[in-house]
Amino acid sequence: MNHQDLINACQQDWQDYTEHPFVQQLANGELNKHAYLHYLKQDFLFLKHYARAFALAIFKSRxxxxxxxxxxxxxxxxxxxxLHHVEYCGKWGLTESDMEAEPEDFGTVSYTRYVLDTGMAGDRVDLFAALAPCAIGYAVIGQQLLNQDSTRLDGNPYRSWIELYSGDEFQAGTQETIERLDSMLAEIPLNSQRGQRLCEIFRxxxxxxxxxxxxxxxxxx
Incomplete structure (x- = not known):
């Protein structure tokens, strides 16, 4: 199996994620500023746990x-x-101390703890399957937004977000993530109990x- 099998196993959820109204409104510049500011603060907290997850991957390695x-x-x-996130948020009037002091919203708690718990209870493959929707999905969203007719770049306050995730550097990093995940999945049959468990983690x-x-x-x- 490979990463595309994981996506295919949850196609509707994947579409709900990559084509969410938040993303579409961000693309045309109509996203409410307060929605975006909330996202930026929660994303800062998310990234801290994302780093913890990669540290856990080292711990889980043999x-x-x-x-x-x-x-x-x-x-x-x-x-x-x-560092880039903090600098970017500064342009929106948010300081690092502001974001450190921000309470974690329920969705942030649920998501990050699910990833960490999956990694603790399982192995490296389980952990990377739980991490994969973030990296792969943002690259897919970046490309989709760059190519769709409804996206407006000129005068869009969220233009830099679109350009970041559609940019060559992020896309190349995501390709490395995909290749690493695919190498882990290569020997696992999709229809096996193990394969189905990984599909459920990804979903x-x-x-x-x-x-x-x-x-x-x-x-x-």
């Missing part, structure tokens, strides 16, 4: 090669992506992504 594998992603998260994490968008929309009401 060989030195396996231990080295997640290290670039962990280093990039802590040294580069979190649940995808549903969590839908809830993550929705909590931003709900914050604007």
């Amino acid at each position: 060989t030195l090669a396996e231990m080295r594998e997640p290290l670039p992603s962990l280093t990039a998260l802590l040294d580069t992506e979190m 649940t994490a995808t549903r969590m992504e839908v809830a993550f968008w929705q909590q931003g929309m709900n914050a604007a009401r």
